[in-house]
Amino acid sequence: MNKHLKTLTVLSALLLTSFSGAASAAPTLMSADWAAQTCDAWNKNPTLTNGLGGKWIANNKGRGYKIIHLYRSDCENSPQVELRISDQNGKAICTYGGKIETPKLDPSVDYLMYATTNKWHDMGAGEYGPMKAMMFGRLKFEGPKMEAMSVMGPFEQFLLLVGKVPSNESECPK
16 A cells, blocks of 8 residues: 555656646747746836936827737747836836737837847847947838937846746747
C-alpha cells in the first residue's frame, strides 16, 4: 500500500505541476493579454507616467488620451494591439491594453509602431534605443515624429517594456 501511495503522490505532483505551468504560461508577444500586462507595467514605470505627462499627454486633441497600436510585422494576418494612455492629473496613465478598440488613429496625436519579432526582442533587451531603431528602419513608426523625438528617454523605457513583460515569441498572436 505504501508503494501505491508514493506512486499516486508522484503522479499527482506531476499533474499539478503541468497544470500550474500551463496556467502561468507567458502570453504571446503583442497579443491582447500581453498588451494588458504591458499596460500594468507602464503604470509602474515613473519615467513613463511622469516623463510623458504634461506636454506629451496633453497633445490629445481634447480627447483626454492618446492611442498606440503595436504589431509584429513578421506575423502575417495577426491582429494589432492597442494601448490607451490617458491624461490623469498631468500624468500619462495606461488605462487600457488589449484588442483594438480605436481602429482609426489620428496621426497628429496617435502612434503606430511595428517591427519584426527579432527586432522587438532586441529593443526590449536594450541592445539599441529608439533613435537607432528608427534611423536604421528596425522600428517602423507612424505618428507625430517631432513629438516622439522630444521624449526619447521615456520612449526608450517603453521599448524596454517589451523585454520586461514576460512573453512567448515562438508563436504569432491570434
